[in-house]
Amino acid sequence: MIRLEGVHKSFGPKRVLRGVDLTIERGQSMVIIGGSGTGKSVLLKCVLGLIRHDSGTITLEGEDVLTAERDAFLARFGMLFQGGALFDSLAVWQNVAFRLLRGSLKRPMAEAREIAIEKLRRVGLTPDVADLFPSELSGGMQKRVGLARAIAAEPDVIFFDEPTTGLDPIMAGVINELIREIVVEMGATAMTITHDMSSVRAIADRVAMLHDGVVKWEGPVARMDDATDPYLHQFITGSADGPIEAVR
Template identity: 75%
Template structure:
């Protein structure tokens, strides 16, 4: 579903992506791991067209993203943002239905509200939450609303940017399980950025590790613990000593 071919991007002298090639099969969950500043978010932004790569090619569904209609292209995606990114001035249901009302489908407000309430129910929130505002919700509830918004338009592809950041271990587990269930139900292709190894083991079908602008390792989640790659082993076990330099 998603294929990156020798993708490169630099900002001035800093090369953030250095010839990345990666394939994400249709209907599978790919999790991208790696330290802060290794280019994970830049890679997602390149796929979405928010950042233009210096070289390389991005194919989605076999089509070169540089040649397709932006509106039609973005209509295939949903996204759960790291900080929730909810609109403070809109109610919960309006946040969830934002794309349905403002996007290409131009759904009526009554119908959009029904869809929003159903998606809220799917992520474990009661109908009465629909008329609250983000400031009235806990962090975990805000994350669920963000997830409901990500799936509201039934996208083919969903990106999750640090889905459990700022949540306690129990709520993180709840969100991880919700993501796994919903993705399986929808048959969506997903890419997730995370530092949380519990999330990796819950969400991933396949894992790719990005370090210094290159894919160090990629493979099925079942093989992650068996590889001898020193970068991957240091990261997944949280070791201070190893080829990945730590700031002291």
């Protein structure tokens, strides 16, 4: 279980997170929605310890993210980055098996390659992709490779940062389906940030709406459309009229 209590984070005078409270149960898929610049990515990076929050507590299974032993803590996470964040200088299979080629999870190279090819197959890529470099792949293929890398070490928790950004609707649908299948299959806890409503409906068990540094609404995805919260309603309908200011 991931629990966030009163999490604050500022960058200079800009207060990005103003007291976020959120609980994600084990095995649950939580999707955090909100407009651009509302602190979704910052929140996710605080959970991972990539950014140190100013106050409040973030715990994973009761263990504070700031005091946990870093290697063991990070070994429990997988993450799909918005742009893929694949390492340009490494072949696809080395990207996927990155964690299996070094550190505490190190395996023999042949075994790591075999696992990488199996994970690539799981995300719908053929083994001949394994020896290509990221620059030789399309955007959709890069997302798939990023997804394969995120699941390669079979983590307990997987984060997805804008998984469908920059993809055409068909490819976005394929990635959404893959994410849902993999999360269910692995029994992993998932935390996704997105402002793509089709992703929300495909991936989420529960949804949290972040606005102005706090969670404005949180509940099951099935109740999202009936919710009366004006912020959530404006966001899911994409209306320019409402409490969320739209720059015209």
